[in-house]
Amino acid sequence: MGRLLARLDGDTVDDAVGAWLARRATDPVDEPDRLTGLAVDGKTVRGSRTDGHAVHLLAATLHGSQTVIAQRQVAAKSNEIPAFAPLLEHLDLRGVVVTADAMHTQREHAHHIIAAGGRYLLVVKGNQKKLRKQIKRLPWSEIQCLAAPPQPATADARSAGSRCAPSRPACVSRPARPRRRPSTPSPASALSKQAPPVWANSSRTTGRWKPCTTCAT
Structure with a gap:
């Protein structure tokens, strides 16, 4: 079995497994014009x-299900940039928003994504x-x-509302909260604020405890 696995092409196996995972992760009831997030990121395998x-x-x-649908090994004396296009080569990018870090902010990467739809x-x-x-x-x-839509109160409402989210990208802004003017506390209000009660023993003979309240200054 070990010799058989060693003779397999790792990239071909990754393509086959990734295509199967992509089909399993796709929700058949999603709207056809809804955008799907796809994160491209590299990691070093621990212990390798x-x-x-x-x-x-x-x-x-995939952003929604955290499912890896494509994978490529980066050459030892290279970086992630040459592996970007081969990674997305066999993926259907129509309706997909590819996100990546600053290393992949390259003209060739942007052209490849746009050409693939x-x-x-x-x-x-x-x-x-x-x-x-x-x-x-x-x-x-x-x-x-x-304006950002109000958040539903229950988990069932949030789950149902997620299917009704707008599919077109928009700049979402939240209304600014009014600033409160700082108020100077009066001496009476300062004295009215009391610290938490400190428990002290009231009598050695009875062994009972009573709260001793002190005022916060």
């Missing part, structure tokens, strides 16, 4: 270090100054913002 190198895997995980949400850090300036110049004030 041999000859000074550890196995590093790049995986694609998907969308992306990537992180832009300070080392990409030109891109950050371009983002700041976008007309953010013209983006329509929607």
Whole structure:
């Protein structure tokens, strides 16, 4: 059995298992135009270090079910960037929003996702100054913002409401809470605030306890 597994192509096995998991994780009653989140992230396998190198895997995980539907091993003398496109090559990205960290904020990655019919949400850090300036110049004030819907009170209502969530991305803003002006406590109100009771023994003969209250200053 060990020799048989050693002769198998790991990437082919990952593709087959990932496709099966993707079919199992798909909800057949979901709306066809509803967006699905797919996180791309890499992790080093614990205890896999041999000859000074550890196995590093790049995986694609569904946001909703935390199911890994694709996986690729990163070359020992490389990083996650060359493994990004092969990881998503056999996935249907229509109606999928791919999320990744700043390492994958690359033109080639964005073009690959758009060409496959998907969308992306990537992180832009300070080392990409030109891109950050371009983002700041976008007309953010013209983006329509929607108020956040109220949260249902019960778990059953939240579960039912999750299927009615808007499928189009929107800028969600919450109404600002009014600021309360600090009030100066009066001497009477300060004296009215009492500390928790401190229990003290009232009599050595009876052995009873009584609360001794002290005022907070």
